[in-house]
Amino acid sequence: MNAIEITNLKYRYRDGLEALRGISFCVVPGECVALLGPNGSGKSTLLLHLNGLLPEKVSGDGAVKISGEALSPDNLEKIRRQVGLVFQDPDDQLFCPTVAEDVAFGPQQLGLGEKEIAVRVKLSLAQVGLAGFEQRQTHHLSHGEKRRACLAGVLACEPAVLVLDEPTSDLDPRGRREFKALLREIPATKLIATHDLELAVELCARAIILDQGRIIADGRTVDLLSDEKLMLAHGLERPHILHHRHPH
């Protein structure tokens, strides 16, 4: 059974902008897939669909299936339990005053008991390297710490599929390196929308290139990113890391 199955997904914003024009692809459990493409190509719009946040009224037409189950108004809660979405701007996601409260938000919504919530908060904070940050105010964290706290908040819900929107944007090189190492350790199925092409090469065996709401290419990350013509035609470039990679 596929972890994510998208069939001919189309979406038009209310202002008439056609963001997705018939997207189809599958992701198998445990796979890590990079979603690449220029700004405005529809990456973020696609990610919102995986959590039933778009369209405003979920139609249940079977265009989006998570673990074989079609997204519909009746199973939104169940789907959101399975798909953890990490948003691009950490300030949007960290809406509670302290780190512990924010990480506990998801488990609380799942209806878990206080003891279980405390355990999950502790474990997920340790997992992202923020042990001891429980009582820190979310608005006083550094950008890197905010990103980690966001990830902890999602990991606390123990999702089967992790969807990340630009996880390394605005991070300094060390923050980027550490965050990549962190993502590598997480066993969940991952779909990562990113402009960080080195991250795509290092973490994702497979990449999907999106442009103007259509899938342009879907294949091995190294093959796609080595295709200079394809890269330049869609606002991307061959990453530096591939220039130094030997063919053997």
Add this chain to the structure above:
Amino acid sequence: MDHGRGHSALHRAPAGWKLAGALTLVLTVGLLPRTQLAGLLVVAVILGGLCVLSRIRLLFLLKRMLLLEPLVLGVAGLMLLQPGGGKIFVAVMLKANLCLLTTVLLANTTPFTEIVRVLQRLRVPWLFVTTLTLMHRYLFVLADEAERMRRARVSRTFTRGRRFQWQALSSVVGQLFVRASERAERIYNAMCARGWK
């Protein structure tokens, strides 16, 4: 900044007691007839004692009060329009400022998160508590955003005309409103993504 974190006896006192005390003081001041100057004086002395106990600089507290003073003046000023309004004006000013000092003192000796926790324990409707928590959380984000926009505006402001500055400010306020409402939508999405019902 969270000014509620300090080390005085008043800072260390339980938030619930402080909230109850503040509420009692505000209600007392509000319910006292305006002719009862002695009563108001007693409240003022109590507040003065608490100010000393809090070890917060008086100038800091006065500055905080000054921020809200236009509001107080606006309400009290209306009293001047009625016959014999002078006395009422003085009484309203006195009462309002005592209440203001009470809340300023509470806000600066108790972390906001603790006040919210007390409200939760008191079973204040969750919608109200959530709104209050979110407001406190995003006040800083909005303030940062306003400051970034102000800097960006200042860096490209070459004329010193006051009228132009007001015009620019009005567009900043408009922009801030639009951005705040867009952010609200994104936050709501993030909440839904983690199971908000």
